[in-house]
Amino acid sequence: MSLLKVNHLVTGLASGLAIVDGISFEIAAGETFALLGESGCGKSMTALSLMRLLPDGVANLSGDVVLGEAALFDLPEREMRGIRGGSMAMIFQEPGLSLNPVMTVGAQIVEVLALHQGLSGALAQQRCVELLDGVGIPDAARRVHEYPFQLSGGMKQRVMIAMALAGKPRLLVADEPTTALDVTIQAQVLQLLRDTQAATGMAMLLITHDLGVVAETAHRVGVMYAGQIAEQASRQELFARPLHPYTQKLFAALPQAGLRDQALAAIAGSVPPMGSIVQGCRFAPRCDRAWELCREKTPEWTIVNQGQGVRCHLYNRIEEQKDRIEDRGLRFEEKTSKAAARFNAILTPQASILEVSDLHVHFPIRKGILQRVVGQVKAVDGVSLSIAKGKTLAIVGESGCGKTTLGKALLQLIPSTAGRVVFDGRERVRGQRASMQMVFQDPYASLNPKMRVAEILEEGMSALKVGGNSAARQVHIDGLLDKVGLERAAKWRYPHEFSGGQRQRIAIARALAVSPGLLICDEPTSALDVSVQAQILNLLKSLQLELDLSYLFITHNLAVVAYLAHEVCVMYLGRIVERGSTDDVLTHPAHPYTQALLSAVPRIDGAAREYIRLAGDLPSPANPPAGCHFAPRCPAVQDICRAHYPPAVNISESHVVHCHF
Template identity: 60%
Template sequence: MSLLVVSNLVIDIGAARPVDGISFSIEAGECFALLGESGCGKSMTALGLMRLLPPGARVSQGQIQFADTQLLVLPENRMRQVRGGGIGMIFQEPATSLNPVMRIGHQIGEALALHEQLQGMAARARAIELLTQVGIPDPVRRLNEFPFQLSGGMKQRVMIAMALAGRPRLLIADEPTTALDVTIQAQVLDVLDALRREQGMAVLLISHDLGVVARMADRVGVMYAGQLVEEAPRAQFFAHPAHPYSVRLFAALPDPTRRGGQLATIPGSVPPADTRYTGCRFVDRCTEALLQCRESAPEWRVVHADQKMRCVLERSSHTEKHNTKKVGAGDTVTGANQGTIVPPSLLSLPPLLTVNDLRVHFPIRRGVLRRTIGHVRAVDGISLQLQPGRTLALVGESGCGKTTAGKAILQLVSPTAGQVHLKGRSLRGLSASELRPLRAQMQMIFQDPFASLNPRMRVGDIITEGIRALGLTAGLPTGMQENAAQRVNELLVRVGLAAEMASRYPHEFSGGQRQRIAIARALAVNPSLLVCDEPTSALDVSVQAQILNLLAQLQREHQLAFLFITHNIAVVDYLAHEVAVMYLGRIVERGTTDEVLRHPQHPYTQALLAAVLPVHGPVAAMTRLTGEMPSAARPPGGCHFHPRCPHADAVCRTTDPAEVMLSATHGARCLKITG
């Protein structure tokens, strides 16, 4: 008997119906993955299963059976016992799920006390074990820290540890690895996979990352506009996606052969939840739609063994297009490998951004007098250059200092040492009033879109706030408000949202939609330098393709420079011109994209690339880094990577390696490399 059976589940929010008759089942020990664009109803389905729906939402039809219990008829006091103990959940946005005024240890301890009856030292030992299990370095120190002291990836891992604290029989994982780099992602997925196999724990995985789904899922369900449109075993789905929507999700994946060209996108967007349908829900975005697709809703149709879909088209017609990367009108792929060709006019320009020996050390204070007893060396001497019209990708594990480096470059965090020059002008030591005129030239897209958007402001006001704050409306003619409103509408449409959404508040959007709002706000002041901190981590593949196309187009038209902080190697391969690999506050390898990704020299870079999850083909065994990344508060002597390096020897433990240049643009810091 199935552990979870969902039958014809319908969730209403007033006139809106974000979930409209979804049915599926999950066996004990099985992983069922829900795929689909942001706004399709995946997260609302998960909240409905937990009976944690937002105000105004209700389950109007359907049944949810967990083990032998009908969850929809349980009183709330019994449902609280099911949450955490029977069904655990990892939420999509850890920053809004963790209590900002409670230490990490106390938050994990609450779950342990409720579900495991652990107190005191036993609870502390179990909390340390959980943090270690999900790959957090220095777990004893992290127990005493607050959420704001952790990076986005570390917050996500704390959420996973809390969800596992109750040893649930079913784990609902809503984008569990969104904020994680590839090495920690692989480690966390291994933990989840081992737990479900050892304990028979079932997993409902909600993810936009096809590589994660290929690694974890036993079965896949594709969700669109509140309904499942395809369901299949993992192997069959990845070999032969059947529904036109599934085919286009695969076609939108970043591909280095399209570098410099356009990625395939799905025209339009997911219909609003209050839309009433007479035909197929995908008809307005499908380039192969027939007349009957508009007149009647398609029923389930078996296309191969256990694979079924809601579509009247024959599978072979669009599967062939998937295999040849031709996805219909308006989706032509162009510009293969053009990203390797750089116009000489751009290469001859002086650097827009120059960073020399940048350091950011945060003091560690103890005692009543708050004396400084040490420093967290978040950024420990990095140097880089970035020219107009170029993209430099900064990659590395969570907590290695990437985000801090980006903030220090923009002077949002005060550097301890080093120099930052923008267009030849030093930014170090400038006062707030001196920096204000330069703010329009340099903007940042933050990692957590919800935390960076004011919840009390409408989207239109959020986007225009920067324009007004920097005085960029001063030169506009009469009708300034109308001009600003027009600018907002243009930006919203350009990032894939509707112009009428300007009057809404951030809480009315999904996570992916909030990220697009953050991108629109950064672009509003026409910057020359854009620091992008995981700008596509919360986006599904189709919207990611749209955003990457937008960024590439803006770069071509306006010679924008991007410092692109990401853990998505596929995005780096498609968008970046140069790559810098960062480890424990230092850059350990740098070079052109082809040099670093095709011919990695540093052992750490090689480990990062080995941990990338493949989308197509079998999931091969991947090389794993041993141990954990040391704390930046106590970095190891010699080469910082030596405790995890399979090639380290006694010299590596005592000697700090200098950079070895392998070509005019390719360098690495490793004692085993000779120029």
């Protein structure tokens, strides 16, 4: 029996323009239903519709939503407030905007406990600590008295999850609940949600664009596109044989090690604005299998078999279903043999464009009226690495391990405490600033909202005296926009007029404007949909082959590492604990920390994996543990690990690990 029934839900503007356009689905107790799709498809608006938390100007226009026996759209607001947080709770996508900045996290959770569980005083405090401990927050008894600004992004997300679970909801709406989390914490949180479901029978509506999370968590899946559900099936059916061309393209866009010498099958274009397509299939402008009927007639919902339906003209005729289902393969664009040979070339120290030796970045801890230095935060603590010309070195590790600090120190955006950096055979100097550029994680935050694209791209060129006069620079800017796949006329627009993927292309064009030899890419695809991520990865790879660029790629997405990187450095608490070729590190991990990271990565092939759960969180870089920094969390720790930091051990010519065993 279904706990939640959504029937022909339409949500939109008062003018009748639909954002969510007639979607229907059901969720049973103890079941997880995943809504999958790109940004702008209406997934979050669907969740807000169920909770009746729509923004001003948007309303539920028609349809029914029934939770248990309660018709939610018929309830007065007073009764609906009792449902929210109790029978139905929501984990919002942006925890920084959802938590009250002037209340401690404990006080915010206690509010939920008092309202929906009737707990107060010591019992409420004890339950609050248990909830924070359950979502993996270390030292929960202390953290309950802290404010949101004192927590990292991942910790704030975990507080949101604890707050949602505090009311013991029958239905949990989780909007991108693991987007801000590392793979280790993501695995821990997803396991917590599964355990809660098993113990309480809680149903879950999971909104995500991560196919790995869907593969491991969902029972049934709805693929959403432009306000409609394009395909709905069980997890097993969807991953075994996706029917809709859109679903097939989402799977084809996933980066994998086996596709290194091929371009990813990125989906051209973007999700159409609401109301822009009034007849025909909404995916037709981006579909390579569309024909005249797709543009003339809106496809109806077709039941292909029990539990699996699709909105596509390819499946309208039952007798053609078998052929249509089998004919779903997508071809990848293959790279030339020359490109493949260059990509797999053996790295040699003589070809290095960047050499880093024993780099330290320490931040002083000051206390007292006189602000005396009483300690050091060792953000980067003796890192050595090299990057070959035309190659990609990936830095992976949990949040707080020093990856971004390392990248900024290489560019002298923050001062280094000690160490040596040699770029292209010369000691690092300010005159080399043009040769090393950075692509930041959040393109919107790194682009000046008051400047047009042309001004943004020309600013760096003017500062570093690159490109001659203004007219010559504009010609160069036109060429840059061609390279990154944007129209030349786009240079007269402002950043807010572009999508997230387009803004990231502008950030890449800005970095390329001064003709650098090395790009430091800090999580450039972490906030992007899988389809846009594929476009950016294809762009980065093609630019590397065309311009012989080198990349330092900072990420926690190991699938991206497997596809793009030639070498990998695994970083933990300011130090490199393992480094080697991508195949060596990802296929034969030697350090227990690397093994734990890889075990936490969700798989879409359904293969069983043994998740290695790490105890606690990263220790403070202000007070790192004695001996091996990983010893307090290592499942194989011995006495020697606590006493001595392990030296480098060469497993092979291209694989080095810091571990006693």
